[in-house]
Amino acid sequence: MGSSIKCCCSGGLRLCICVTSILFILLLVVFIILFLTLLKPKEPKIVTQSVTLENFNLVLLWPAMKIQLNVTLGMVLTINNRNYGGFKYQDGVTYVNYHGVLVAEAPIENGSIPARGRHNVSLSMTIFADKVIGNSNFKGDNRSGVLNFSSSTTLHGKVSMLKYFKMKATSHTSCDISIFVQNQTIDSDCKSKVRL
Incomplete structure (x- = not known):
């Protein structure tokens, strides 16, 4: 038993x-x-929503034959966090180049975006006119009526999943920017890259 x-x-x-x-x-x-x-971590995306010409003034001063240039670009970036966890990013900078020479930059302050959230960043950048006018390509571009610039923004940060899993993420956006001198308009073509 x-x-x-x-x-x-x-x-x-x-x-x-x-x-x-x-x-x-x-x-x-x-x-x-x-x-x-x-819950798989996805890369946060930076998307350039718009590039605008806030100010453009190109004047030839007589009789000194001196060129005066004032250009200010406006840019709106959207940082899109597609994760079910928060994305915290470090300070960043948007750079504007003219034929490979840095002619403007704008800082982006660090921040955090909640799960599945978006955050818009508005930037205003004044072009260093002397660096554009002093560039060997300027006369030819001015004669053709188009000034070609490029911009790039990279943000580094971390994606947090369930508060315990943290993964580094890098998001990048770049634009080709054309300013048409005659009618003072702007055209841009932007691409985004992401990397976990």
Whole structure:
């Protein structure tokens, strides 16, 4: 009688361990599937929404034959956090180049974006006129009626998932910017890159 009770207890314990193990494995599989699909870290994106010409003034001063140039660009960037966790990014800078020479820059202050959130950053950049006019390409571009610039912005940060998992993320956007001298208009072509 005593041996049969002992046998029953031992069988119940085995059954309990088996059921617990199966439940644990099922929960683990569900968590892994959720993490690889719904919760998988995605790269935050920087998208250049618009590039505008806030100010443009090109004057030839007589009789000194001196060129005076004033250019201010406006830019709106959208930082899009596509994750189910927050994205915290460090200070960044937007650079504007004219034929490979840095002619303007604007700082971007660090910040954080909640899960599935977006944040707009507005920038205003005054071009260093002397660096444009002193460039060997300026006379030819001015004659053709188009001044070609390029801009680039890179943000480094971390994506936090479930407060425990943190992953480094880098987001980059670049634009080719054309200013048409005659009618004082602007055209831009922008691309975004992301890297985890």
